[in-house]
Amino acid sequence: MSQKQIWHEKLHSSFGQYFSIKEVLYRDKTDHQDLIIFDTEEFGRVMALNHVVQTTERDEFIYHEMMTHVPLLAHGNAKKILIIGGGDGGILREVCRHAGIKEIIMVEIDQDVVNLCQQYFPHHHAGAYDDPRFQLKIDDGAHFVEQTKHRFDVIISDSTDPIGPGKHLFKSSFYQACRRILNAGGIFVAQNGVCFLQQTEVINTYQRLIPYFSDVSFYQTTIPTYYGGIMVFAWAAENANLRRIGLNDLESRFADSGLKSCRYYNPFVHFTSFALPQYLIEALAKKAPK
Ligand code: SAM
Numbered sequence: 001m002s003q004k005q006i007w008h009e010k011l012h013s014s015f016g017q018y019f020s021i022k023e024v025l026y027r028d029k030t031d032h033q034d035l036i037i038f039d040t041e042e043f044g045r046v047m048a049l050n051h052v053v054q055t056t057e058r059d060e061f062i063y064h065e066m067m068t069h070v071p072l073l074a075h076g077n078a079k080k081i082l083i084i085g086g087g088d089g090g091i092l093r094e095v096c097r098h099a100g101i102k103e104i105i106m107v108e109i110d111q112d113v114v115n116l117c118q119q120y121f122p123h124h125h126a127g128a129y130d131d132p133r134f135q136l137k138i139d140d141g142a143h144f145v146e147q148t149k150h151r152f153d154v155i156i157s158d159s160t161d162p163i164g165p166g167k168h169l170f171k172s173s174f175y176q177a178c179r180r181i182l183n184a185g186g187i188f189v190a191q192n193g194v195c196f197l198q199q200t201e202v203i204n205t206y207q208r209l210i211p212y213f214s215d216v217s218f219y220q221t222t223i224p225t226y227y228g229g230i231m232v233f234a235w236a237a238e239n240a241n242l243r244r245i246g247l248n249d250l251e252s253r254f255a256d257s258g259l260k261s262c263r264y265y266n267p268f269v270h271f272t273s274f275a276l277p278q279y280l281i282e283a284l285a286k287k288a289p290k
Helices: 060-075 090-096 111-120 141-147 164-170 172-180 199-209 247-256 267-272 278-287
Strands: 005-008 018-029 034-040 044-049 052-056 080-085 103-108 134-138 152-158 182-194 215-221 231-237
Touching (some): 018 111, 044 111, 052 060, 060 090, 060 152, 060 231, 060 247, 060 267, 080 090, 080 141, 090 103, 090 152, 103 111, 103 141, 111 134, 141 164, 141 172, 152 172, 164 172, 164 199, 172 231, 182 199, 199 215, 199 278, 247 267
Parallel strands (some): 080 103, 103 134, 152 182
Antiparallel strands (some): 005 018, 018 034, 034 044, 044 052, 182 231
């Protein structure tokens, strides 16, 4: 009986999750990061970058729906979307479902991630790369936001954790540039990890966003393979009411959006996603400007 191959995640040095591998589909170093794609019994295909799980076939819908539909339906009239990172194509798929969007630019640093996810994760992109509204740019997201002349209604930073090239997307200069290229009424969101285990990263983001945005907070969801409790998304805007849209308004916007139905997102999940645990509220309050 051949010994099952085990893949251990290395996000945390002294504990973590593992997967028993059915088959390694691809493994190599790209120009930017160590990349592996493997098949598993429990979660289908899994992609990891620099030994950290990025996405799985089984639970990707939770992350991609919540990272996309909460800011887009809160905005209410988004036309131009910027996706930073997003190389697996899941955010792009969900953005394309909004009939009102006119233009989508995705800035991904690693062409190999795009190519390999197009090949091994066809359900993630579901053909969205062929959407006529879409443009792919291969660049460091931090470089793009510094020099672009484009302006956006929603910016979604779907990056890795602050490891390797992802580090650039958690710096003050990146947030300052994102603020510059947002239209009035715009919203910035970013993946910010599992707050119980990565609280320092959450607080760092909070402190680095505050100088540039008048309303900074987080919203949350739970994704099984981002283990350790709720995952939080950073939220930054000028208008604090954008994260307080009433349930009736969310329901009518959802009905008008063309989304029909999702597998995780619904207006009530949206409405309640801004509820944060008291320990996080208190940790952030300590860092809030006096
Ligand atoms: N859902 C995942 C998570 O929450 O960690 C993110 C998945 S997505 C695959 C992360 C993407 O960010 C990768 O494709 C990676 O190549 C890209 N990325 C990392 N650093 C980047 C940078 N500086 N500019 C643009 N893309 C970057």
